Amino acid sequence: MQGSSDFLLYVPIFSELDEETIEKIAKIGTKRCYKKDNIILMEEEDGSALFVIIDGKVKISRTSNDGREVILSILGESDFFGEMAILDGLTRSANAIALEDSTVFIIQRDQFLDLLYKHPEVSIALLQELTKRLRAADMKIKALTLKDAEGKVATVILQIADDVGMIRQGVVEIEKLPLQQDLANMAGTSRETISRTLHSFAKKGLIELESSRLRILNYEKFKETYH
Amino acid sequence: MQGSSDFLLYVPIFSELDEETIEKIAKIGTKRCYKKDNIILMEEEDGSALFVIIDGKVKISRTSNDGREVILSILGESDFFGEMAILDGLTRSANAIALEDSTVFIIQRDQFLDLLYKHPEVSIALLQELTKRLRAADMKIKALTLKDAEGKVATVILQIADDVGMIRQGVVEIEKLPLQQDLANMAGTSRETISRTLHSFAKKGLIELESSRLRILNYEKFKETYH
């Protein structure tokens, strides 16, 4: 059945595999749908699997005892998660919640480990992906440590732009900016500060806001100013 | 020459390899010494290699334009660094500076990549190590985002305890606590706050301080309180 496993081709860690292997992977996994706001997996839960997002958006977060939340990342189509628990066998350290109705492809731990042993190129690709995430995490730590609220907000905007921004002649557009509360949970500031800062950026002519659309008017300059 | 490559046995990513392969690795790399405070590698520098610490301590940090520093980690014997630039080919994102006179073992990029392809078990072990680092990074992001100064300091102390703490009947001892300024750069607070917070912990009976030695009197309770 041609096309049924196409989505796997766009997953970075599988993209180097030949068609036959991709088909095989498609068979060992299962698809599953999650409604908006539903929990895909929970902190401290064990039993592990790799989740590949076929369609939708998923929020990866950690929460404190008193219920406050840090959003570590927002993942979209062909991103994956759940690999950490598979690799080190420890319990999960984060939650995954569907931000919109989402479909995910699930590969169980053993099958995935098997894949790693049989196809070293998957390991290498996975190493590259983890490296990318580690770089992003280090950047975030730097921002949280050294920057003021304005700088933190800018860093989050840039991160989202890198993830889902559309570039059109120097202008980067984010179609559906997350809610201010979510931005706050990503930036480590308050919701009110997000509101004030975005408007201050707009006043300075750095960005343009209309409803949930955000345009970075001069991406290079913005990056330069707040990198 | 027996013993010359012993240090490689304790490096997690090599520990699964047979003696012969270890010997081979020992031959393709070179040793190098760095005096205290010397730069081992610099941000934005390219040309990559894997560095394994044979002896000493190395500080991995990032700096802002105005010279302020975030310490991402402090590494010791048989830890390694430099793998990110190797894996994704991008320029370095951090500095490495010798905190004391240190000896490192250097494997050039190509040789290391070769090793990864020929020995999948190295890849898997490396994946585990990167996962561990990612977990630590996520924890730090959570602490920086959600916790107050006290919580941040506690998190750093716990991290150091995990890295180099000696356990003796429920008491965890850190022999050589980093300087307050370095602790501040790790915790994302000021030097003064480190001083005040440590004394406040001591007053509460949570820790004991004597010169550069720190004892966490009730590790479990401390972890519980500030986790």
Added chain:
DNA sequence: TTATTAATGTGATGCGAATCACAAATTTTA
């Protein structure tokens, strides 16, 4: 040992941003 430099302790002050409070606007649903 003494002199010099580095690291730490601790009060006083000020500022950035969290929090509170509520109005306005937008989105959802009935």
Added chain:
DNA sequence: TAAAATTTGTGATTCGCATCACATTAATAA
């Protein structure tokens, strides 16, 4: 399309902690 529920905007207030300033102690060099 109106009503209800979210989400956003924006002032006023509070508070944590960075910063400043300097004394004290510890480490290093002379």
